[in-house]
Amino acid sequence: MEWTKEQRYRKIEDVTEEELQNLANLVNQCPWRQSYHISPVTGLLNDPNGFSFFNGEYHLFYQWFPLGPVHGLKYWYHTKSKDLVHWENVGIALHPTNQYDSHGVYSGSALEKDGVLYLMYTGNTRDENWTRHPFQCIALMDEKGNIVKNAQPVISEVPEGYTDHFRDPKVWEENGVYYAIIGAQRTNKTGCTVLYKSADLMNWIFLGEMETGLTEFGYMWECPDYFVLDGQSILLFSPQGISPVNDEFQNIYQSGYVMGKADIPAGKLVHGKFTELDRGFDFYAPQTMVDPEGRRFLVGWMGLPDIDYPTDINGWAHCLTLVRELSIRNGKLIQKPVRETADLRGNQTDGQADLENSSITLNEFEGQTYELHAEFTGSTAQQFGLELRVGTGEKTVIKYDRMDKKVILDRTHSGVPVAEGYGSIRKCALDSEKVTFQVFVDVSSVEVFVNDGEEVFTGRIFPKADSRGIRFFSKGGHTRVKATKWDIKK
Numbered sequence: 001m002e003w004t005k006e007q008r009y010r011k012i013e014d015v016t017e018e019e020l021q022n023l024a025n026l027v028n029q030c031p032w033r034q035s036y037h038i039s040p041v042t043g044l045l046n047d048p049n050g051f052s053f054f055n056g057e058y059h060l061f062y063q064w065f066p067l068g069p070v071h072g073l074k075y076w077y078h079t080k081s082k083d084l085v086h087w088e089n090v091g092i093a094l095h096p097t098n099q100y101d102s103h104g105v106y107s108g109s110a111l112e113k114d115g116v117l118y119l120m121y122t123g124n125t126r127d128e129n130w131t132r133h134p135f136q137c138i139a140l141m142d143e144k145g146n147i148v149k150n151a152q153p154v155i156s157e158v159p160e161g162y163t164d165h166f167r168d169p170k171v172w173e174e175n176g177v178y179y180a181i182i183g184a185q186r187t188n189k190t191g192c193t194v195l196y197k198s199a200d201l202m203n204w205i206f207l208g209e210m211e212t213g214l215t216e217f218g219y220m221w222e223c224p225d226y227f228v229l230d231g232q233s234i235l236l237f238s239p240q241g242i243s244p245v246n247d248e249f250q251n252i253y254q255s256g257y258v259m260g261k262a263d264i265p266a267g268k269l270v271h272g273k274f275t276e277l278d279r280g281f282d283f284y285a286p287q288t289m290v291d292p293e294g295r296r297f298l299v300g301w302m303g304l305p306d307i308d309y310p311t312d313i314n315g316w317a318h319c320l321t322l323v324r325e326l327s328i329r330n331g332k333l334i335q336k337p338v339r340e341t342a343d344l345r346g347n348q349t350d351g352q353a354d355l356e357n358s359s360i361t362l363n364e365f366e367g368q369t370y371e372l373h374a375e376f377t378g379s380t381a382q383q384f385g386l387e388l389r390v391g392t393g394e395k396t397v398i399k400y401d402r403m404d405k406k407v408i409l410d411r412t413h414s415g416v417p418v419a420e421g422y423g424s425i426r427k428c429a430l431d432s433e434k435v436t437f438q439v440f441v442d443v444s445s446v447e448v449f450v451n452d453g454e455e456v457f458t459g460r461i462f463p464k465a466d467s468r469g470i471r472f473f474s475k476g477g478h479t480r481v482k483a484t485k486w487d488i489k490k
């Protein structure tokens with residue numbers, strides 16, 4: 001279905017109860033509704049926003065177009081949690097209501113100051129020629145969850161040298177000063193980020209561009225984030241316009257980080273190479289937060305802009321990833337599911353096998369939503385790994401190629417194809433004798449944490465049948481697999 005501009009910019013407030021109910025019914029008939037991932041009740045979810053801990057709870061908002069699976073008029077939808085795994089739908093947090101956000105309450109972040117949660121976001125507007133005018137805005141949330149928008153934007157002008165692609169403020173505090181980093185496009189159509197500082201989160205002073213070594217790296221950098229972890233300065237961003245290089249940058253748009261030493265007041269970052277955060281298919285616009293224990297968490301949008309998904313016909317699209325904890329090991333950024341994810345573990349099944357050029361289904365290893373650990377040791381095989389959501393003609397494959405020293409996620413036969421033009425196989429280099437896969441399977445997704453968070457592969461899958469099988473295999477030699485499966489308990 002083609003969506004007209006009028007349809008995309010309708011407000012949910014103008015839609016009848018009956019129409020919303022019909023849409024909800026259509027959504028609920030979808031065979032691919034997720035069971036433990038944050039998903040929209042109807043319509044389209046994209047970027048995580050305002051990820052924070054406030055008043056004893058985690059808050060996670062997201063970009064939401066309620067009325068269908070397209071990028072239309074965006075709201076902030078609010079979810080909250082006490083444990084990072086069970087999320088409660090709170091409702092709409094920010095509505096597009098005024099001349100500073102008339103065409104969407106776009107992405108942004110949150111920070112607490114003096115018992116108030118400051119939400120900083122981009123108000124997207126379009127004039128009669130459909131030219132964009134972005135405003136950076138603030139809304140305040142109190143401890144009862146009441147949210148009030150500040151009457152005026154806090155940054156109304158795009159600085160000289162940048163286009164109207166200027167959005168997604170991420171705020172933090174460093175040495176008593178507040179900073180915001182904003183995704184931008186230079187007038188020469190290259191992507192970058194810029195920095196602002198503030199003493200009170202309301203009055204912002206332009207510091208200039210964050211200088212990096214990536215002077216010509218795509219045409220726009222969306223959703224930047226910046227933090228220090230273990231003494232390392234890390235800049236995350238989602239660049240658009242990067243071409244594939246060998247196994248990397250295969251998706252329509254990328255999302256990754258650079259790591260090094262930053263001098264924020266001086267706007268300088270000296271860093272290593274840009275590395276993808278996720279090696280799979282569906283991952284974009286991640287955001288981080290730090291919790292009261294000092295843990296740094298990351299959550300991403302399990303989807304991409306400008307790609308059709310099989311759930312579109314049921315009036316909804318996308319979900320968020322599980323929450324990951326970040327750390328640094330041997331100079332590398334490590335991502336592991338937060339320890340609270342273990343609260344989802346229900347019924348446990350254990351098994352092991354020696355595989356010699358063979359494939360096996362372990363007793364009681366099957367399912368649709370589960371966590372699976374598989375450890376492969378003593379391998380001489382050329383390839384070994386596992387297949388999940390196996391059914392008639394269907395399977396999703398996660399394997400290690402010992403010859404090429406690569407981990408591979410293959411969704412060629414997962415079910416209804418997605419974004420086929422971008423390929424159905426993803427690979428990433430890994431040099432290791434012992435290989436472990438920690439896999440989270442939901443009704444229509446897999447997230448694979450390799451070797452305790454060294455690499456992560458995320459992908460949506462859309463099995464056509466009730467495919468539940470799990471198989472372990474080795475090709476061209478031996479491997480020994482030890483596996484544990486937990487059903488998801490809710």
Ligand code: FRU
Binds near residue numbers: 047
């Ligand atoms: C990234 C993005 C942001 C923008 C938001 C709008 O996916 O394009 O740059 O703020 O989505 O929904």
